[in-house]
Amino acid sequence: MNGQILEEKQDQLKQSLLQKDKSQNFYQDKSELQKTTLPLMFAVGVSNVLYTNLHSFYPLYIQDNFPQLKATEFGIILATFEIANLVTSLFLGVYIGSFKRKNLIIYSLFVLLAGTLAFVTLTNLQTDDYLLFFWLSILFRVIQGASSSAIQICAYSFATNEMSDDKDRYIGYVEIATGLGDMVGPALGGFVFQSSGFVGTFLAFSAIVFVGAIISIIKIPAMLNKKSTSINLLSNVEETSSINENNDDKSEGSVISDTYPQVLICLLSACFAVIFTLYIDCILALHLHSMYGVQHNLLGIFFLLASITYVIGAPLGSYLSTRMHRRYVVFLAFGCMIIQNTLQGPSYILGLPDSLILVVIGVSMIGFCLSLALVPLLSELIETLEDMDIYEPSQICDMTASIFNSMFNLGNLVAPLIAGVLNDNYGYKFTTDFMLVSTVIYCIIFYFTMIYKQDLKIHSD
DSSP, X not given: OHHHHHHHHHHHHHHHHHHHHHHHHHHHHHHHHHTTHHHHHHHHHHHHHHXXXXXXXXXXXXXXXXXXXXXXXXXXXXHHHHHHHHHHHHHHHHHGGGSOHHHHHHHHHHHHHHHHHGGGGGGGOOGGGHHHHHHHHHHHHHHHHHHHHHHHHHXXXXXXXXXXXXXXXXXXXXXXXHHHHHHHHHHHXXXXXXXXXXXXXXXXXXXHHHHXXXXXXXXXXXXXXXXXXOOOHHHHHHXXXXXXXXXXXXXXHHHHHHXXXXXXXXXXXXXXXXXXXXXXXXXXXXXHXXXXXXXXXXXXXXXXXXXXXXXXXXXXXXXXXXXXXXXXXXXXXXXHHHHHHHHTTTOTTXXXXXXXXXXXXXXXHHHHHHHHHHHHHHHHHHHHHHHHTOSOHHHHHHHHXXXXXXXXXXXXXXXXXXXXXXXXXXXXXXXXXXHHHHHHHHHHHHIIIXXXXXXXXHHHO
16 A cells, blocks of 8 residues: 555656656747847848848939839839749748748848849949849849748747747737838948949848848757648638538637638738838839939938837837737727828828928838737737637648738738839829828728727627
């Protein structure tokens, strides 16, 4: 009898030690993963800098050396980055679980380095080679866009998968890095271009990418190479159909049917948030120079203002999401975008006078509005998909990272194309007023689908 009691106590002691060991390993892993945040965010920031760094100097370089190319062609060059980014995001959304993410980040940074260095060769072209300049620019942007997408998907996967217990905060970190890269890019590009010229600018940005690659090699832990479960789209579609056909619980079926519109609005909101804010990037530099006489070496300051407000908007979005429902935060962001588009014209249809001060205020609001919208949207999308109970948690994290990044890229793809065409055909002020009216219309749609309808449903229940 005593021997049996002794055995039971030994088993209990073993279980206690095992639990303690697992707990210690968990906290050690968590601490190690938290150290990943800074180098990973640096890699994200660098990849986004190279999307927007062309905005402040590339149209001026084109105007001086290849005048045959207009704002529409420049918009296409910008959009090409996002086409490659979008296609890569969709691919990685399905197969990211099969990749070692640390290795993928490092390889992507070196590919990004090669694509950036390649721009140096464009200085050998003459004015008559404008078509070759155009197509080579597109090729190099494809290389940059694909590698940038891989880095961003890995970052979102890290924030929503490894750091799922605190995903709002870590999504906020990714958004800060993304926004800072987007906003700092034009400012840094303008400053470096004025001091070092076209070749010096791309050499400088290549050096920044190289530093990011070295930091990633040294600082990102090997545990980020851990693979997750890949998404089997066919099986999930079949499972969804099975739920819809065989589910005897009508309330659960209603939840699933109500979820799809919410997912769609979340995705559209991510896309339109980018369009209503970042469209200005490809037309602002030329407008400021021609309309207000802003010198080339000062243009970067206007883009830098938006990066400062982005840093404010991202943590504010995370904080407000803990105080109110995320859909109200997103609606507030779109409301702020109406003010932003009104001022950065300034609006002709509202009769505002030409004023550089108003333009500065409007442009400064870009970063704030964009981050305030994007930060709550990704968390909202994750929780909406979790309510459907179709995918595994790791699949949801990887899939939402891919879809969200794809919609963000789609917005970046469409925005410069729309702005370039409207600006070439109707002018700057028409373009900003068009976006103002579009933002108002979308605010109304968002209110009735995501706020009024949901509140009505809550009161009826």
